[in-house]
Amino acid sequence: MGDTPYRPPTYHPPAPSYHPPAPSYHPPAPSYKEPGKPYKYAYSVNDDYKGLKFSADEASDGNNVKGSYQVALPDGRQQNVQYTADHHAGFIADVSYYGEAQYPPPASYHPAPAPYHPPPPPSYHG
Numbered sequence: 001m002g003d004t005p006y007r008p009p010t011y012h013p014p015a016p017s018y019h020p021p022a023p024s025y026h027p028p029a030p031s032y033k034e035p036g037k038p039y040k041y042a043y044s045v046n047d048d049y050k051g052l053k054f055s056a057d058e059a060s061d062g063n064n065v066k067g068s069y070q071v072a073l074p075d076g077r078q079q080n081v082q083y084t085a086d087h088h089a090g091f092i093a094d095v096s097y098y099g100e101a102q103y104p105p106p107a108s109y110h111p112a113p114a115p116y117h118p119p120p121p122p123s124y125h126g
Contacts, residue, residue, distance in 0.1 A: 036062035040059040042055075077100070
């Protein structure tokens, strides 16, 4: 038996198992601005049964847009909008109205009935 001093067992922690994810940044894909394409369209709806009446038309040369639309409003007027739009001046609209606004006659006023209050209970004096 020897006189060897007592040595406790040596502890070694496990190797770390967490690894941070790789960076997810990707540079944006290059964007290519395509020039505007000329177009033209128009449509209209006139449905007397449902009371729908509206139309629109628009055209572009690829840089500037010019158009208009008309809508029958619930008050009987027609709203007309003519507009232009481009990348320098933005959207510019000229709005006008045709006709006079018509409103239904007001409903006749009937005051609410007075609230019900039960009579006081009878009192007896004797």
